[in-house]
Each structure stands twice: as C-alpha cells, then as structure tokens.
Amino acid sequence: MSDGIARPWALMRHHAGWADVFLIEKETADSITGVYPDRETVGPPVNYSMRAVLARFETLEGARAAREGAVLEWRKHDAAVRDAETALRAAEKAREDAWLTCLRGSAG
Incomplete structure (x- = not known):
C-alpha cells in the first residue's frame, strides 16, 4: 500500500497563510491528482507536482484541524x-x- 493510499488527505498551499484541503485520488512518483472537497464547486480532478503538498493526513478531520491550527499560529504574528x-x-x-x-x- 502506498503512502498516498494510506494518507489520502493533503494540505495544499493556496496563498500565504492559507492551505486548502485536497483529496488525493491518484499519485505517481512525481505528481498527484485529486479534488478540493471544501470548494463550492468541485470540478474535475487536477494535477500537481508532489512539491505542492504541504502535509498529508489519514483523515479529512485531521487535515482540517491542522489547517485551523496553522491559521491560529499565523495570526499570532x-x-x-x-x-x-x-x-x-x-x-x-x-x-x-x-x-x-x-x-x-x-x-x-
């Protein structure tokens, strides 16, 4: 089982101080393919370089909690x-x- 299957949720940099939750549906050694489930319109799957992944999680809740904690840390500054x-x-x-x-x- 690959890491992508074991931890299919990722945080992707959206802009400074914000990351979007991303569901990894497929991956290769160089790229990932998936969707942003929290966006109003979930479009077709998109591809990114593996470098776009900020962090990976086993659950959607874990990814969301990490994002919210990071926003609080960002705001301290x-x-x-x-x-x-x-x-x-x-x-x-x-x-x-x-x-x-x-x-x-x-x-x-």
Whole structure:
C-alpha cells in the first residue's frame, strides 16, 4: 500500500497563510491528482507536482484541524507583520525623499 493510499488527505498551499484541503485520488512518483472537497464547486480532478503538498493526513478531520491550527499560529504574528510593513513604508519614503533631494540638488 502506498503512502498516498494510506494518507489520502493533503494540505495544499493556496496563498500565504492559507492551505486548502485536497483529496488525493491518484499519485505517481512525481505528481498527484485529486479534488478540493471544501470548494463550492468541485470540478474535475487536477494535477500537481508532489512539491505542492504541504502535509498529508489519514483523515479529512485531521487535515482540517491542522489547517485551523496553522491559521491560529499565523495570526499570532499579524501585529509584528503590520509593524514591519509600517517601518518598511517609512524607509521607502525616506529613500524616495533622499533620491528626489539628490536629483533636485544636482539640477541646481
């Protein structure tokens, strides 16, 4: 029995901070084929590289619980990310102002 049969549920990266539950229906050494059961419209099976799998689980409930726990962990860092983004915007503004000041000084 392959690992894909034993653990047919996977979490696939959807976007930063979110993973979608994926049902693996078939796999090879290089790729997996399956569907996203939590989406409103479950379309035809899709194929991905094995690298797209973030984690594998034996049950749907296990995959969903892991996803929710990971979201909570992600959210713990929201304030630090906002602070870093604010500092980055301030640094970019200072860089832009310095660049404009240099250009204007050179034109004089």
